[in-house]
Amino acid sequence: MQGKSWSKYLLSLPPMAYLLIFFAAPTLIMLFASFRYPGEYGGLAPWYLQENGRITLDLTLENWQRLLCTDIYIRLFIKSIGYAVAATLICMVMGYPLALMIARSGRKSRDLLLLLVILPFWSNFLVRIYAWMIIFSPVGALTRMLNGVLDLFGVGPVTLMYSPTAMLVCLVYVHLPFMVLPLYANLEKHDLDLLDAAQDLGAGKWRRFWLITWPLSLSGVIAGSILVFIPVLGMFAIPDLLGGTDGIMIGNVIKQQFMESRDWPFGSVLSMVLTVTAVAVVLLGSRLGQRR
Amino acid sequence: MxxxxxxxxxxxxxxxxxxxxxxxxxxxxxxxxxxxxxxxxxxxxxxxxxxxxxxxxxxxxxxxxxxxxxxxxxxxxxxxxxxxxxxxxxxxxxxxxxxxxxxxxxxxxxxxxxxxxxxxxxxxxxxxxxxxxxxxxxxxxxxxxxxxxxxxxxxxxxxxxxxxxxxxxxxxxxxxxxxxxxxxxxxxxxxxxxxxxxxxxxxxxxxxxxxxxxxxxxxxxxxxxxxxxxxxVADFIGKCNLLEGRVREQQGDSVIVELDGLGPVHVCRSETKFAAGSRCALTLRPEKIRIAAAIVNSADDESHFTGHVHDLLYLGDVTVYIVTLANGLLLEALLANSASGRTNFFEVGDQVEVAWSCDAGHLVLD
Structure with missing residues (x-):
């Protein structure tokens, strides 16, 4: 017995070490950085001062005050959460029927459909975003066709590119598999006899779905939602390339602090808030998942 | 009702x-x-x-x-x-x-x-x-x-x-x-x-x-x-011996069947009419077969044959005896272990006699 428990710890040692070094430690460094001054040319200023042989700490709460004193960052956070919620909901509404269809189809077509769901992963993430830029571009087929039709009704031309809509379409496109796969894994395990039993006991199509399938799939819904919500919340590439001036998310501002603004401490503050938000969402999700 | x-x-x-x-x-x-x-x-x-x-x-x-x-x-x-x-x-x-x-x-x-x-x-x-x-x-x-x-x-x-x-x-x-x-x-x-x-x-x-x-x-x-x-149905419901044969003659509900390798047996209370010469099988439940070292007081309407115990299955309450008859046919018979202190009545190789009354079996056509 003792040997067994030892080997259990031994096996989990490498992943534990990995997470400690590359996740826990950087998070702590970032937390520390959020209380420091920015360096003159980017980076961080020293965290202590040496004067007349005396060493004093040179830390500050200014960065955190800056977050709370204006509402623009808070509003940006709320806006980002709004985009993330919207993308998650759209992924759920689109992904659920798809996952259900795959889970209920025959063995052969099931494998093919699953392959199609993960097929986009075979090409690079940025390449796929550039593809959307081509689709949405003002001279692209989609925009021109749409504007042609709108012109018939005397409505002025629209641009699809550089808008929150374009951004949202792409966010959903990129993250849909993360919703579909956990949902499929859940739905595929459902005992179909339960649906027969519900029907036998008088439940029609809709009640069978809402009273049996949906409640039994909640853990899959939660897992999928977390997998979509968290990466979308921190996303910067898609808003950068497709979002335009309106479609800015917190990820863009964080990136900006570290790159253009060279204000690492304030970037750290925003990162910490993002991390805490993400952890809170996961905790909330797992609490919801544990309830019957 | x-x-x-x-x-x-x-x-x-x-x-x-x-x-x-x-x-x-x-x-x-x-x-x-x-x-x-x-x-x-x-x-x-x-x-x-x-x-x-x-x-x-x-x-x-x-x-x-x-x-x-x-x-x-x-x-x-x-x-x-x-x-x-x-x-x-x-x-x-x-x-x-x-x-x-x-x-x-x-x-x-x-x-x-x-x-x-x-x-x-x-x-x-x-x-x-x-x-x-x-x-x-x-x-x-x-x-x-x-x-x-x-x-x-x-x-x-x-x-x-x-x-x-x-x-x-x-x-x-x-x-x-x-x-x-x-x-x-x-x-x-x-x-x-x-x-x-x-x-x-x-x-x-x-x-x-x-x-x-x-x-x-x-x-x-x-x-x-x-x-x-x-x-x-005979085979699927419960255990059943199926003895192949041919109908020789029928008088009312009484039928004489020529069993393959065993000779004629009398089957009474038959509900069906059989044409003489048609192939049939006599279905015989194991518990309806009497088994003894020597059958005494054999009634007139009983069929009886001699054989050897080929195998036995001790099940506690009953023992199943598989008896080889003269023509090599295997017949399954049941005996309740009702005697006190006794386990099996016979051992493998013992000579035994088996008998059944004319209303014990039931004929089914091919």
């Missing part, structure tokens, strides 16, 4: 591609009956049950309930419920919510639902399980909850699809007795599907034996066992 016809199955057929699952099956099931569909796996019994429940549609024929066709109604609108093999209790609902489900679907008021759920739980003697989830219950308890759920809104008919197959032998026997009593108490018609002939004999008022999508014999248990109408 007034006998009224509840369910009528009229020449129902069902094909799956080339496979004929049901071939023009007709049945009448009376109100208040415990009716069993019995057969080996793949005989079509579950297909028939699914057609009655409405999960599947027949390719031909009709199913009438109280004289009216129910084929157009989907399962949720048929006044009958099914007990599934694995019970199909909803894992995310408590026991009380499970039982309340059909009542909720029927749009019954909350107050009445509560009262009827409590009553249903009392009926299956699990009143304290209302707030538990199904995964906290034992197999037998799940079974009872499934029954309570299916009966709570008083269906006309209860369909049971091998409901005891997941239970161990001892619990199964106990549940069999409970099912018999329950059916007697509530008077709802049961249609029970099983491949276990012992279970069918113990539970049913009438049994339909099915094979290859057809109904072979419909009868009360005693007659299925005692007067099987075919080799298949």
């Amino acid at each position: 007034e006998i009224t016809e509840l369910l009528e199955i009229v020449t129902v057929s069902r094909h799956f591609d080339d496979f004929v699952a049901l071939d023009k099956v007709s049945l009448h099931i009376e109100a208040g009956e415990f009716f069993t569909l019995l057969g080996p796996s793949g005989c079509g019994k579950t297909t028939l049950l699914r057609l009655i429940a409405g999960f599947d549609q027949p390719d031909g024929g009709d199913i009438l309930l109280d004289g009216k066709t129910i084929l157009a109604a989907p399962p949720e609108r048929r006044p009958l419920h099914t007990i599934f093999q694995n019970y199909a209790l909803f894992p995310h609902m408590t026991v009380a919510e499970n039982i309340a489900f059909p009542l909720r679907m029927a749009g019954i008021a909350k107050k009445e639902i509560q009262a009827r759920v409590a009553e249903a739980l009392d009926d299956v003697r699990l009143p304290d399980k209302a707030r538990q989830y199904p995964d906290a219950l034992s197999g037998g308890q799940k079974q009872r909850i499934a029954i309570a759920r299916a009966l709570v809104n008083r269906p006309r008919l209860l369909l049971l699809d091998e409901p005891l197959s997941a239970l161990d032998a001892k619990l199964r026997e106990q549940m069999q007795i409970e099912l018999i009593n329950l059916q007697k108490d509530i008077g709802i018609t049961f249609i029970y599907v099983t491949h276990d002939q012992g279970e069918a004999l113990a539970l049913s008022h009438r049994i339909a034996v099915m094979d290859c999508g057809k109904i072979v014999q419909v009868d009360v248990p005693e007659r299925l066992y005692g007067v099987p109408n075919s080799r298949f």
